[in-house]
Amino acid sequence: MASASDPDYLRFFPYEEPYDHQTEAMGTIYDALDERRNVLFEGATGTGKTLSALAPALEYARETGKTVVITTNVHQQMRQFVREAAAITDQEPIRAVVFQGKASMCHIDVGYEECQALRDTTRELVDAEENRAELEDQQRALLEESRDGSAEAADARGAVMDELDAVEDEIEQLREDRTVCDHYYRNLTADTDAFYGWLYDDVRTPEDVYGYAEREGMCGYELLK
Structure with a gap:
């Protein structure tokens, strides 16, 4: 000491x-x-x-x-x-924070290249869903304006609805193709504050992180990045 x-x-x-x-x-x-x-x-x-x-x-x-x-x-x-x-x-x-190689911490047992592809398309899906939420907010606001008699708002809402349909198709296609990692998806969409509170409360091994992430349905490797 x-x-x-x-x-x-x-x-x-x-x-x-x-x-x-x-x-x-x-x-x-x-x-x-x-x-x-x-x-x-x-x-x-x-x-x-x-x-x-x-x-x-x-x-x-x-x-x-x-x-x-x-x-x-x-x-x-x-x-x-x-x-x-x-x-x-x-x-x-x-x-x-203790890392191991991605292969040692993968919850779905895929190779590096497949993991990268899944990660990219999962990110695309989350971005598309966020875009959809923004477009839905826009169309609701424009709907209210059009109900108040705004022809300009009605026209703008039509364009937004077309864009919203395209985004819906993109989301549906990504899910149908099954090119999404559900574990990484939850990393991107769930509240991870509890994980980081737990992580920094002690010195955690890769096995600890893997077990926590597995219980929560998340990707431990990506949480550590």
């Missing part, structure tokens, strides 16, 4: 005392970040490399309004980062 005389980045070190080599590494990494230099270091398994990198990186990010991004293709290393982030946030709250 950090004391008043310790470097500020030690507030992100959640254990009693760092090893000497961790202290040296954290100081070197913090200085490199502050001076915008690259740094490369290595150490044997179990020597505390994860925290040696995380603590100074988090301090620098908080000071400068940046985000720490950690990438790895090793699942065990990802789990290590999750454990360390959870320990840190118990002492010094941070926001941590």
Whole structure:
């Protein structure tokens, strides 16, 4: 745990005392970040490399309004980062979001290209539905004006109704073609505030996010983007 005389980045070190080599590494990494230099270091398994990198990186990010991004293709290393982030946030709250590849988080088990196509057409559907809602508001307002005797409003409403019919056809076609992802559709149309409140309340693993999204019928991967 950090004391008043310790470097500020030690507030992100959640254990009693760092090893000497961790202290040296954290100081070197913090200085490199502050001076915008690259740094490369290595150490044997179990020597505390994860925290040696995380603590100074988090301090620098908080000071400068940046985000720490950690990438790895090793699942065990990802789990290590999750454990360390959870320990840190118990002492010094941070926001941590853990991603996995899209294939690992897909709820309907489709490939990358098909997923992208579904995503695009789902977005088109939602845009069309929003357009329909706006046109319906317009035609109702114009209907009221035409009932008050406005011939101009009646003509304008006719044009709006033609456009509304075209949008209805577009929506019907998109749904008939079944080229829409229902999970992503709910991402775009449902209230997601509860998800983000839950997400930032703790350090969530990809499995946690997948489970939450599955229960709510949403796409966890897209929620994290």
